[in-house]
Amino acid sequence: MTTQLEEQTTNVVGARMKRVEDPRMITGAAKYIDDLKLTGMAHVAVLRSPYAHARIRGIDTSRAEAHPDVIDVFTGKDFEHLNPLPCAWQAGGVENFVATPRTLEIDRVTFTGAGVAAVVAETRAAAEDALSLIDVDWEPLDVIIDPERAVEEGAPQLHEAAARNIVMDWHCGDAGATEQALAEADAVVEERLVNQRLQPTPVDVRGAVGQYDPGTGEYTVWMTSQCPHIMRLLMTAFVLGIPETKLRCISPQVGGAFGTKIFLYPEYVLVAALAEKTGRPVKWIETRSENYVATTHGRDHVTHLKVGASRDGTITALDAKTYANLGGILSTIAPGIPTTLYGRMLSGAYRIPNIHCQVLGVYTNTGMVDAYRGAGRPEATYVVERAVDLVARELDLDPVEVRRRNFIPPDAFPYDPVGILAGLKYDTGDYEKALKRALDMVGYDDFRNEQESARAEGRYPGIGLSTYVEICGAAPSAWIGAVGQGWGASMWESANVRVHLTGKVVVTTGTLSHGQGHETTVTQIVASELGVPMEDVTVELGDTLGTPFGYGTYASRSAAVGAVAVYNALQRIRQKARRVAAHMLEVDPDDVEFEDGRAYVKGSPATAKTIQEIAGAAALAYDLPPGEEPFLDDTFYYDPPSCTFPFGTHIAVVEVDAETGEVTLQRYVAVDDVGRVINPLIVDGQVQGGIVQGVAQALWEGAVYDENGQLLTSSMMEYPVPKADFVPVIELDRTVTPTDVNPLGVKGAGETGTIASTPAVVNAVMDALAPLGIKNVDMPLTPERVWRAMEAARS
Amino acid sequence: MIPIALTVNGVGHEAEVEPRTLLVDFLRDDLGLTGTKIGCDTSVCGACTIHVDGQAVKSCTLLAVQADGTEVTTIEGLAPEGELHPLQTAFWERHALQCGFCTPGMIMTAVELLGTNGVALTDPEIRRGLEGNICRCTGYQHIVEAVHEAAVR
Numbered sequence: 001m002t003t004q005l006e007e008q009t010t011n012v013v014g015a016r017m018k019r020v021e022d023p024r025m026i027t028g029a030a031k032y033i034d035d036l037k038l039t040g041m042a043h044v045a046v047l048r049s050p051y052a053h054a055r056i057r058g059i060d061t062s063r064a065e066a067h068p069d070v071i072d073v074f075t076g077k078d079f080e081h082l083n084p085l086p087c088a089w090q091a092g093g094v095e096n097f098v099a100t101p102r103t104l105e106i107d108r109v110t111f112t113g114a115g116v117a118a119v120v121a122e123t124r125a126a127a128e129d130a131l132s133l134i135d136v137d138w139e140p141l142d143v144i145i146d147p148e149r150a151v152e153e154g155a156p157q158l159h160e161a162a163a164r165n166i167v168m169d170w171h172c173g174d175a176g177a178t179e180q181a182l183a184e185a186d187a188v189v190e191e192r193l194v195n196q197r198l199q200p201t202p203v204d205v206r207g208a209v210g211q212y213d214p215g216t217g218e219y220t221v222w223m224t225s226q227c228p229h230i231m232r233l234l235m236t237a238f239v240l241g242i243p244e245t246k247l248r249c250i251s252p253q254v255g256g257a258f259g260t261k262i263f264l265y266p267e268y269v270l271v272a273a274l275a276e277k278t279g280r281p282v283k284w285i286e287t288r289s290e291n292y293v294a295t296t297h298g299r300d301h302v303t304h305l306k307v308g309a310s311r312d313g314t315i316t317a318l319d320a321k322t323y324a325n326l327g328g329i330l331s332t333i334a335p336g337i338p339t340t341l342y343g344r345m346l347s348g349a350y351r352i353p354n355i356h357c358q359v360l361g362v363y364t365n366t367g368m369v370d371a372y373r374g375a376g377r378p379e380a381t382y383v384v385e386r387a388v389d390l391v392a393r394e395l396d397l398d399p400v401e402v403r404r405r406n407f408i409p410p411d412a413f414p415y416d417p418v419g420i421l422a423g424l425k426y427d428t429g430d431y432e433k434a435l436k437r438a439l440d441m442v443g444y445d446d447f448r449n450e451q452e453s454a455r456a457e458g459r460y461p462g463i464g465l466s467t468y469v470e471i472c473g474a475a476p477s478a479w480i481g482a483v484g485q486g487w488g489a490s491m492w493e494s495a496n497v498r499v500h501l502t503g504k505v506v507v508t509t510g511t512l513s514h515g516q517g518h519e520t521t522v523t524q525i526v527a528s529e530l531g532v533p534m535e536d537v538t539v540e541l542g543d544t545l546g547t548p549f550g551y552g553t554y555a556s557r558s559a560a561v562g563a564v565a566v567y568n569a570l571q572r573i574r575q576k577a578r579r580v581a582a583h584m585l586e587v588d589p590d591d592v593e594f595e596d597g598r599a600y601v602k603g604s605p606a607t608a609k610t611i612q613e614i615a616g617a618a619a620l621a622y623d624l625p626p627g628e629e630p631f632l633d634d635t636f637y638y639d640p641p642s643c644t645f646p647f648g649t650h651i652a653v654v655e656v657d658a659e660t661g662e663v664t665l666q667r668y669v670a671v672d673d674v675g676r677v678i679n680p681l682i683v684d685g686q687v688q689g690g691i692v693q694g695v696a697q698a699l700w701e702g703a704v705y706d707e708n709g710q711l712l713t714s715s716m717m718e719y720p721v722p723k724a725d726f727v728p729v730i731e732l733d734r735t736v737t738p739t740d741v742n743p744l745g746v747k748g749a750g751e752t753g754t755i756a757s758t759p760a761v762v763n764a765v766m767d768a769l770a771p772l773g774i775k776n777v778d779m780p781l782t783p784e785r786v787w788r789a790m791e792a793a794r795s
Numbered sequence: 796m797i798p799i800a801l802t803v804n805g806v807g808h809e810a811e812v813e814p815r816t817l818l819v820d821f822l823r824d825d826l827g828l829t830g831t832k833i834g835c836d837t838s839v840c841g842a843c844t845i846h847v848d849g850q851a852v853k854s855c856t857l858l859a860v861q862a863d864g865t866e867v868t869t870i871e872g873l874a875p876e877g878e879l880h881p882l883q884t885a886f887w888e889r890h891a892l893q894c895g896f897c898t899p900g901m902i903m904t905a906v907e908l909l910g911t912n913g914v915a916l917t918d919p920e921i922r923r924g925l926e927g928n929i930c931r932c933t934g935y936q937h938i939v940e941a942v943h944e945a946a947v948r
Contacts, residue, residue: 018888025895026883028870029828032896035829125815184927202911203834203931204840255896256931288835515894681890685937689893692934716839716929724935725922753934 010671013528013744016681017359019520020534021513030253032284033224040211043069043397044274044284045127046267047117049109049561052328052365052709056107057137064133069126071278074133075117076106079273086238087197087265088230088489089336092172093490096599097162097291099363103269104241105727109160109426111328111367112562112709113293113653115266120278123286127343143709144234147325147362148302158328158363167326167361169336172209172343172420178356181317181442183307187391194778197300197325197703198714199292200372201721204255206295207285209269214279219272220248226261226512227552230489234332235272239411245296247272251542254514258693259371260295261514262554263332277793292714297703301379305388306353313395313402317354320346320383324361324734335361341376341471341555344424347417348384349431349469350406355420369584373693374754375555377470385466385759386776388769393775396446400439407431424479426469426567426645427747430673434735435467438649438671447653455771460656461666462768465649466760472748473560473644473741492639494548494566497526497573499632501619503612506531508540510550518558518681524678530577531597533683548635554645556748559678564742565638572634573786574586574622580618580632581609583625644739644747648686650691650756652764658674661787663765664697665728670756673735673746674777680734683749688730690753698724698761702780769793799863804872805829808917812859819843821859823870829871829898834929843898845869846898851907853900853927871898873906881904883943890942901928905942913946 034695047052061073082103090096105114117134121127149155150165158165182188209222219240228249235245253443259782267284274282286295292486301322308317311445324338343357374381388406392399408415410432414425454461462742477490495509507524511518519539526537540547553562574594581599582589585607592599600608617623617764621630653667670691677683685751700720738745758779765781766774772793777785796811799858803826812821820830822845831854834842842856846868846926867945880891882902884928907926916924921942930938 011874018890021891022887022895025892025898026870026879026886027874028828028899030895031829032832034833035823037827125813153863201931202894202895202896203840203929204832205834209824253895256894320888511855517893520799685890685893685933688934688936689932690934693931715837717837718837721931722928723922724920724925724939727934730934730936 003224008015012032014373014522015524015679017520017524017679018593018681019521020523021517024376029125032204032255033222034483036209036222036252037208038211039234039283040280040309041472042120042122042278042280042281042282043127044126044271045119046115046130046284048290049112049116051109051112051140052111052112053141053158055139055141056116057139060135061117062136064119064130065131065550067126067133067313069122070130071120071280072302073117073119073124074104074274075755076102079103080106082269083239083241085236085266085332087330087332087335088234089333091168091339091603093658094168094170096168097166097311098157099159099162101266102265103273103318111365112711113367115294117470118270118274119284120274127512130313143365143707145705145707145709146366146367147323147364147541148181150362157252158365159266161362165363167330167363168361170339170343171357172643173356174354175356177422178317178319178354181354182306182308182319185316186311187309187394189307189394191305191390191776193303193305193386194384194780195299195301195382198372198697198701199719200258200260200298200705201719202256202258202260204753205286205288205291206261206265208268208271209283210275211281214274216434218248218273219245220267220439221272222248222250222252222255224261224267225249225251226254226514226554228512228542228544229510229549230552231268235269235294239269249544251512254512257514258373258376259298259554263296263370264550265559269784279377288716289714292719293367293711295368296331296368298369300369300377303383303386303464305383307391309395310362311395313391313397315352315391316352316512317386318346318352320357322357324359326366327366327368328363329368331368334370336366337371337376338379342380344376344421345380345471346384347420348381349408349467351408353418354586355418355437366705367711371554373690374751375754378694381466381470381755382759385468385522387762389763390775393770399465400444403465404432404436410575414616418749424643427642427649427741428737429469430735430737431467431647434647435649436675437733437735438651439774441733442651442653442669447632458658459767460658462654462656462764464652464760464762464764464767466756466763469645469647470755471643471645471753472556473640474555474557475643476641477639489551491551493561494546494550494632494635494637495562495563496635497566497569499573499615501534501616503532505530505537507566509562509566510548511553512542513553516553516558516686517679521559521563521678521682521766524739525563526570529567529574531741532611533599541723556750559746560644560742561640562750563678563746564744565636568638569634569636570635571757573632576632577611577614579625580614584609585616609756626754635703640741644675644741644742646672646749646752648756650760653762654764654768656765656768656786660783661790662783663763665695667728667731669731670753671735672752673737674749674752675732675739676736676745678746687732687753690751692722692727694754694757695727696763697758698779700780744753756765797860800853801862801867803867803932804869814816814860817855818857818859819854820861822854825930828871830901832896834897837873839929840897841904842897842900844928846907851904852854853857870903873902880906885941885945889937889941889944891933891937897928897930898906901925901938904928909942909946916946
């Protein structure tokens with residue numbers, strides 16, 4: 001299915017290799033959080049608020065405590081001494097009015113599902129039984145769930161400090177110039193675009209196991225985290241107020257996460273605190289309904305868009321005012337997502353001379369919203385790609401033509417999108433190449449001809465494009481520090497490589513695979529650079545004990561940052577191996593070649609010392625070059641000099657049923673350019689899975705709250721995650737435009753599918769409905785919504 | 796407590812269970828067979844799929860007492876020790892899993908789906924046959940390919 005352009009290679013990097021981590025998963029031997037069992041382990045259940053906004057007048061736990069299998073019951077007052085969780089990434093350059101969760105809420109809740117009490121019992125069933133024996137004296141308060149209404153005078157106030165429920169009022173771009181360009185444009189299109197709230201729905205829910213050793217005062221918390229080092233830092237330095245050496249965080253096998261497992265949640269602190277209080281190891285595992293109310297949601301933007309263009313389709317200005325619903329309380333990096341990762345990406349793949357974006361982060365009585373696969377870039381891409389199609393419609397131009405007219409040309413890289421990236425530049429790109437490939441694959445011109453005759457028959461076929469660009473490989477520390485992006489952290493990555501006496505290689509790195517196949521990808525790089533067999537490499541992830549700090553896996557950074565750290569450490573290992581080998585061969589290091597795991601005197605391959613022999617010599621250290629330390633061991637902290645910008649073209653072909661409004665996705669073509677590819681099989685999987693998630697937003701998924709703040713889509717019975725028969729075969733190809741930012745040339749491939757696909761599908765449906773004059777229908781494009789739009793247009 | 800006796804992966808077990816104990820909890824908590832997963836609590840996701848008397852069932856939908864007298868197979872017992880079932884091999888080779896959490900249930904459903912005449916299954920038939928199992932990572936394409944491949948073997 002893929003890739004005539006992909007570099008042919010005999011090297012293991014670039015090879016379509018099956019994954020080394022799979023045997024334990026296909027046999028049921030992999031240990032996920034709920035599979036852990038510690039001696040003497042008790043079980044925790046959390047009582048959650050049934051109200052979206054309420055005061056807690058009092059909590060009576062006595063009936064629950066009397067349950068024979070209950071060990072103890074706790075409320076927020078038991079943890080008053082612990083700080084609220086930190087908001088680690090706030091919107092840069094503006095004031096953020098921050099309210100974050102406590103371990104258990106003490107006197108007030110602002111969303112349905114907030115934890116207010118916890119039961120520790122001998123069994124999970126007993127813990128859950130006892131929840132119903134806790135009596136809470138609630139005082140329900142007025143509820144607001146609509147972000148546009150929440151900022152109006154007189155709306156119920158959620159947090160005293162945040163006037164009009166505004167978390168932050170953030171801008172990027174040039175408001176004056178954009179306003180003027182809009183005034184001078186030949187045509188101005190205005191639209192209100194809704195990027196609905198999604199429930200990420202990893203099949204593996206969240207959980208945590210806590211243990212406390214009173215002898216050393218040390219906690220251990222196993223947790224479903226994409227970034228255990230960050231969890232240790234946030235929990236110790238910000239919440240518990242203990243040295244970080246007193247906490248060990250371990251991510252066991254972690255299932256799909258899609259961003260939801262980046263954040264610090266109250267329950268991770270809770271299990272640590274409960275383990276200490278009860279003297280027992282304790283386990284807490286979410287139910288699916290808890291996952292839906294208490295784990296973060298994604299997206300939830302309302303955007304008022306204005307685009308200006310000249311008659312030939314040249315876009316001259318883009319203005320977006322966005323209400324970002326951040327929920328009842330802030331998750332760990334909630335304000336950073338709709339600002340840095342959204343507003344700064346609103347130029348898309350286009351040379352737009354005037355851009356302005358205002359983002360109002362808003363509190364409402366709904367669940368927390370934070371990064372969800374793509375994190376800001378899907379929202380930006382939706383706005384930009386819908387904008388292009390709206391301009392095409394307005395000017396009666398082909399959407400392909402408008403894209404071509406506005407593309408950033410290949411010779412314009414590195415490209416600065418009129419300063420909105422605060423100094424960063426798009427690295428490399430050839431947008432036309434990916435577009436052309438995708439158009440050829442789908443047969444665009446033929447489709448347009450067939451569409452014409454189908455329309456004459458009263459049918460509604462449509463085609464939609466998304467020529468996206470996104471940002472990965474976050475991020476240069478100097479950029480984060482200098483321009484006030486608001487991170488409370490840097491985002492370099494670490495890797496430690498050790499070649500043991502036996503020649504076996506162990507790599508630890510701060511990224512955390514939760515489906516992306518890091519063990520395989522990293523092993524490929526090690527095997528390629530050191531010439532060792534794949535089976536001699538072990539990749540260790542997810543344990544803070546004795547490993548260098550690392551920032552974890554999200555934002556498609558594990559290849560573009562994490563794997564580069566590994567690669568760079570391997571280069572230093574190679575250099576040392578050459579020095580040791582030169583000493584063994586009694587020649588100058590400059591006279592030694594190192595390739596395919598063998599070091600030899602230039603021109604004399606027969607002299608070779610293998611990497612295993614060199615590692616043995618380095619480890620034994622009986623006879624090393626003067627001043628050389630024993631052992632092949634290197635730790636590299638890689639701070640990327642810039643970010644990477646994958647791009648591509650996705651095309652959806654749909655048909656809308658004239659009678660029912662049902663949308664059928666008939667074909668889906670994706671041509672992505674993620675730079676160099678380490679393992680095409682894994683990248684295909686990432687792209688396919690991402691596409692289905694993005695298509696699901698366009699057509700099926702959406703969180704539904706009623707006016708009281710009750711989540712109506714609170715189980716898998718109501719929330720329509722796609723099944724195998726929802727989607728057609730996805731037709732994939734790639735172009736390869738390596739980045740010049742890192743030595744591997746890789747850009748990042750984890751989120752392109754989700755970022756690109758949603759607007760492609762919506763554009764296709766709007767194209768199908770064009771004969772009815774329909775320009776916009778809000779997602780998800782369910783039969784009912786589409787049918788209503790068609791009925792309104794017909795009457 | 797109710798006494799039950801059943802065979803799991805060829806091994807006989809006798810136990811006393813609460814009447815409300817779900818079969819999946821019995822397998823995971825009492826027998827330590829944690830390869831069978833729990834993903835939704837509402838019989839939608841299929842992560843808990845096992846075989847009872849040769850039929851694929853969602854083990855969160857059965858009580859342990861209902862399994863009294865049955866023969867149960869879980870992912871751990873699908874192939875003899877040290878070997879892989881053709882579907883396990885196909886899932887591995889086709890990259891039909893990412894996080895792997897839905898994989899045991901998906902494989903158990905696919906094993907039943909293929910039955911004795913899997914070669915004849917069309918792509919839409921396979922997709923319909925898997926609709927009781929949710930995978931959030933793969934987008935299903937590689938899973939469908941793996942089922943095809945295993946059928947051909």
